Every structure is written in structure tokens, then in C-alpha cells.
Amino acid sequence: MRKALIAVTLALGTQWASAQSSDTSTIERGKYIATAADCAGCHGENLAGGAAIASPLGPIYASNITPDTRTGIGGWSEEQLRDALRKGRAPGKGWLYPAMPYTSYTGINDADVSALYAYLQSVPAVNHEVRATDLGFPFIRPAMIAWNVLYLKEGHAAGEKPAHGESAERGRYLVEALGHCSACHTPRGVLMAELPEQHLGGAFVGGWQAPNLTNDKSGLGSWSDQELTQFLLKGHNPVAVAGGDMGLAVSRSLSHLGDSDIADIIAYLRQVPPVITQALPAAPSRPARVDPDTVEGPISGWRNLANNATTDGAVLYQSACASCHGVDGTGTAGPDLGRLRDLRSAHPNNLVQVIAGGINLEMDGRHILMPGFSDQMNNEQIAALARYVRSTFGQVPGAGPDEQEVASILSDKTPVSWLINYAPALAWGAIVVLVLLVGWVFARRKA
Template sequence: MRVLILATAAFAAISPLAANAQSGSDASAGELVKRGKYLAIAGDCSSCHAENFSGGEKIESPIGAIYAPNITPDQKTGIGDMTETEFEGALRRGKSDTWLYPAMPYTHYTGLTDADVKALWAYFKQVKPVENEVPETDLGFPFVRPAMMGWNTLFLDKGHPPGAVDVAGDQLQRGRYLVETLEHCSSCHSPRGTLMQEDTSKHLAGGMLNGWYAPNLTPSDKGGLGDWSEADIVAYLSKGRNAHAVAGGEMGLVVSRSTSKLSSDDLTAIAKYLEAVKPVDTQPEASGPDGQATLDLAALEVPNGDWQSVVGHDTTDGATLYQGACATCHGMNGQGTAAPPLSEISDVRAANAANVVQVIAHGINMPGDARHVAMPGFQRTMSDAQIASVASYVRTNFGGVDGEVTKGSVATILSGKQQVSWIIANAAQLAWAAIAVAVLLVLALIGWAVMRTRRRA
């Protein structure tokens, strides 16, 4: 009886401790998942893998379409049977059960800490499973997955994202981790080299992506963010707009799904780091028009009606098209009534016309905390020649840019086709030629060996 009483007392004493330990374990697991969710947002996973992570998004690359996989824990079509080791390999080495293409930014995620990999693993194992069979990526020969072993040997520096700058201090190091590893900014904002690797000599100095120009993020006064303050950078990343720019295209998606959800401390750290990277000069923006541009209404080809009737007209006069399609929001003089002054927008003054053309064609849809920035696109109602005329008119009159945007350049920009090196463009022919040479060499060696054996006999 005494033993039973002692045992009961011991159990009563231990039970709260066990319960507290279990509660602490659950809280710790919950915190890990919460951190993993934040990291997935900072890593911008949903921009490629969809908001529910079920994949299927078609990523257009210069060598073909790449389909983002399902990364929910669905056993049939997702990562339900993936191990933590395979998950880590996919993130940091581009290798799980198969080799990944570097559209997955593992050259940046290679800088992830062990703790953050574990947090991401904990988060993705508990997101809602979604059964979604994603199309198989087939880039054709020679861009087969095993070829990534050679590419990784050349361009994957394990643990070190490409071009990352050494900095001192907790805030700058946090900014470096966010810019270079999690947000992988240079994967879009750096030009590409001969084998489509990032050109680290022009790190963050701008690059083309699917017909959009991802601008120079370095603190250069010539084409970069030299005239952006820390507050400007934070405002752009948190709201998708500031006094210099409005986010459009892929960047609009990045802001709405990723940077707008980061903490204020992290946004400040990003701004501080971008101010600390090496300035790289590119083509500077125009200084703007000499005077205030206005429309000469008497010189217009057709009377001003609703914009649909004007753009339905076959005119290619930029002033006429601007008056009909743009002036209601942007003002007759470009100073804006329900839109930012065009003369202050970086893309209007930029040497590269791509973003102006893309915005005219596709518009902007930028949700915000207090204001939704929206602009209709005109690709369905304007011809390439008309878009070129509007772009030329806006850039010349409100941006002070010399040079005409042509119908042909509009077609090229909107096609989204990206220039590649001669080696990539002719990769298949070069690969087959190399195989043929290798076969001939092997046959020659066999023949030489046979002849030598006969001579000895």
C-alpha cells in the first residue's frame, strides 16, 4: 500500500513536469514553423511555386520553359516522400533525387544557415498538401539535368552566393543575407555570362528578364540608385512605389508576395546593404525635359473622345494616342492627376525603353496597404506601332530621352526573348560535334592499339 502511495505521489509530481516539457516542445516546434513561414516569404518561394506552393508556374528561360514543381507535402505529386537531407540538397546544392536547373536559385540558397534550412523544412512539411501533377520540364539535348553537374562545378560556390560583398556589423550582415541569399536579388538584377551564369563583375548592375529590365541596384549615380535615399528603398519594397518608381511585372509580384511582408528592421537592413555594395555605372538616366511638356490640342489628328475610340483609330501619332489613352490619369503635361508625375519616374528617363513598353502593353496591378495602384494595359487595343509611338512620346516629352522607340523594338521586347551567347544558341550542334570528335578519337585509339599489337606479333 505504501509503495502504491509513493508511486502515486511520484506520478503526481512528475506529470506537471512532463506536461510542461511537452508544452515547451510544442511551443518550440510552433516557433520553428513560424520562422520557416517567414523565411519562405523572404525567399519569395510563392512567386514561382504559386501561393499554395502546388507549382505548375511556367518559367520562361532563354533555353525553354521550366515548370516549378509542387513543393507541398503531397505524397503523390509533391515532396511528401522527400527526406530532410534531400530537401537541404535541393536548396543548397541543386540536387535532390535529380539535378535541378538554376532557375531554382540554389546558387543563392547555398548560403542558407543550417538553422534556417531546418525551419523551412518544418514549415513545408506542415503546409496543406495539394495534389497537382506538374508538367515535366524538357529543355532538350544538351540541356539535360546531368549536365548541371558540370555547370555546378564551374559556377556553384558552396556556401557563398555569387557576388556577395563582405560587410561588417550585424545590420549589414543581415542585409547581405536577405539580398544575396533569401531574396536572391542578383538572379534578376545582374547580367548573365557566356554560360548563363551571373556576371559577378557587374553584380546587381541590372539585367534583362523576359522582356523587362531589372534595373541597376548599386548606389551608382549613373544608372543606379545613387539618388534614392534609404527611405526610398524601404518605401519601394514595402509598398511597391516611391517618388522614383512603381513596381510592375515580376517585381510587382515580388513586392506583393515577399518584400511587403518583411519586418521594418529587415527592410532597413536591405536598404543599408544596397547602399554599401560597390557602385557599378551603367547608362545614366536622362535629366528630364527642359521645360514642362504640354499637348498642342490644335495639332491633334482626331478630336478627343473616349480613349477606346482614339486607340481604335489607325493613327500612330504619339500625342493623339497619349491624349486619348493616358492624359486622363497622367495629365496633359504628364504631371499626374490620379497617377505619379511621369517626369519623376525612373523608367521614363531610363536609357532602356523596355519597362515603359511593357507597362503600356500590360499595365500595372500593384495592391497596397492603403492604395491599390492600377493601370490598364493597351496591348489588345494598340498595335506595336502605336505602342512605340506612345512610348516615344512619353520618353521624349516627359523623360527628356533622345531616340525613337520602333515598332520592331516593341515586338522584340514584348516577345520576352532574351539574347544568349553564341555558345548557348548553338549548344546542340556543338555538343553533337564534340561527341563525333570523341567517337573518332576513340576509334583512332582502338585502331592504333590494334596496329601496334599486330606489329609486335
């Protein structure tokens, strides 16, 4: 009898230990899924939300997704999380706006939804009431029902392309569903849905240019696998440096993925149908020839630029940039400017953003820092500096931008169609016309 009791006790103990190990494994898997999906990008490092996500329609406030039962998702079932990810519908809110990229997350498989749910329920609960999103009429949540009918293909990430081979299949899942890369890198149409024929072909988001990710030469076709691997894991390579939200995505998400997943991402991107966009000029074959004696002396340090009225791009460069990028732009502490794609792009958006805001990232145990100059230079000076480095080191003929273009870029506005711009006026106008029409009909009947 005693032996039997001992045997039962050992069996139960083994089952309990196995269950605990399984739960831990599931939570760890869920954490990896949350990292690959960059949940912290909108919801914050503690996932308590509250940040205003800029959209052309107005600010959209990220939800609290910690397990707090009053202000978070502590009362949600796994099925409710699945609905939020796949259908864009959440308890207490109803229909979500696609700033929450459910048109991509709808492709997340059942096992990963379960793991993500386990992880989100395991993080510390934070009691944080998030401000309600109010975009005004006609951008009300019930309007998303019609939008979803048109553009949500439940179970299939927006725009996903066929993939051939196990590695590319995994890469498609990481790029299209979890990574939701198309949310930034695909242009949008009249009603702000992604354009499938230009999938991953590059777009403009919040004053930045999200580049073409397809295998065309104007996209990633000229990058080696090694260059792409280095960029995804470290945020830089000899031809590009990740800035803005892309830099943060590398820092928070991509740099934490396994080497095999990075290889799978590259395998899929090589198979995405090329989207032809404006080609970049070739990188200069030799460094620019700059004679420092022909340039005015430095303005006693870049921090004094605010009190200097010069709009000479060469002077601004020698004072603010040459100490890291070299007099000839070939780089000392900073990268070789002539090789950077953003400097040679037809659109100066990313260059202007980096000059103004700088780069400040923790990556691979290193602090990548470039100071921004928006509080030392006005828009005219930023434009002059951008023109100088583009024409001198990128050797781009007739390179912009001008002061007005810099102001537009730094406004951080995402371009939208005329229909979205004038939607409130058109909607209210339609209501007025309808009321007048109904009144006219009743008047005719009485007559």
C-alpha cells in the same frame, strides 16, 4: 504518492506545451523564410508548382513543394531539402537547373533551412503531378555537374560582397541568400553564370530591364533611404513604380518583411561596390508645355484604339493616358511621368512592357491598377506612344523605340550568348565529328 503523480503530470504537461509552442514558433519562422525567399513566386500561392518558368533554354516547370508524398516533398528529409537548396540536387530529379536559384539559396543557414522544412511540411498537401522539364540535348541535368563545379560555391551566395556592421550583415543575407536578388539584377556570361564583376549592376530578363541596384548614380545612388524604403514596402515612390516580376516580388515578399529587415537591406545595398552603367538624364525641372488645342481630339475612349489607325503619339497619349497622368504628364490619379526613371532610361523595355501589359497588383491593402493596351494598340502604336512620352515628358533626346524594338521587347526573350544559342547544333556537330574520327581510325587500322 498522489502529490508526486500530480507533480509529474504537471511537468509533462508543461514540457508538452513548451514543445508545441516551440514547433509553432519554428513553423512561423519558416513561413517568414519562405516569404523572404519568395517561394510562391515560382511554386504558386499553394506551393503546388506546375507553372512554366520561361528561360532562354525553354520552359522549366516549378516543382510541387507541398508535403504530398506522391507528387510533392512529403517523403523528403530535412537533409534532402538542404541538398536541394545548397547543392542543387533533389530526390527524383537529380541535378536541378539554376532557374531554382540554389546558387543564392546555398547561403541559407542551418537554422533557417530547418525552419523552412518545418513550414513546408505543415502546409496543406496538394496532389498535383507537375509536368517534367525537358530542355533537350545538350541541356540535360547531368550537365549541371560540370556547371556547378565551375560556378557553385557551396555555402556562399553567388557574388556576395563583404558587409560591415550587424545591420549590413543581415542585409547581405536577405539580399544575396534569401532574396536571390542577383538572379535577375546581375548580368550573365557565356555559360549563363552571373558575372561577379558586375554584381547587382542590372540585367535584362524576359523583356524587362532589372535595374542597377548598386550605389552608383546610375543605380540607387541618387535614391534616398526613404525613397528606397517606400519602394520596397509599397512598390512605388516618386521616381519609380514596380512592374512585372518586381511588382509581384514586392507584393508577395518584400512588403511582408519587417521594418528592421528593410532597413538592413538598404544598409547592405549602400555598401555594395558601385557598378557604373549608363547614367539617366536628369528629371525635367518643369512640366512639359503641351497645348491640347494642337492635338487632335480624343478617339472616344481608349477601348476604341484598336479600330483607329493613328500612329500619332500625342493623340494616343491624350486618348489613353491623359485622364490619369494629366495632359502635361504631371499626374492626377497616376504618377508624374517626368520623374519616373524607367521613362528616362536609355532602354525603353520597362516602359514598353507597362504600356502593353499594364500593372495590376494588390499592395498594402490597395489595388494598384493601370490598364495594358496590347489588345488595343499594335506594336507601331506602342512605339509611337513610348517615343512621345519619353521625348515630351522625360525630355530624352532622340528617344526610341521603333516598331521592331517593341516587337523584340514584347517577345519576352532573355538575351544569351552565341554559345548557348547554337549549343544544340554545336553539340550534335561535335558528336558527328567524333563518330567520323573514330570510324576513320578503325578504317586506318584495318588498312
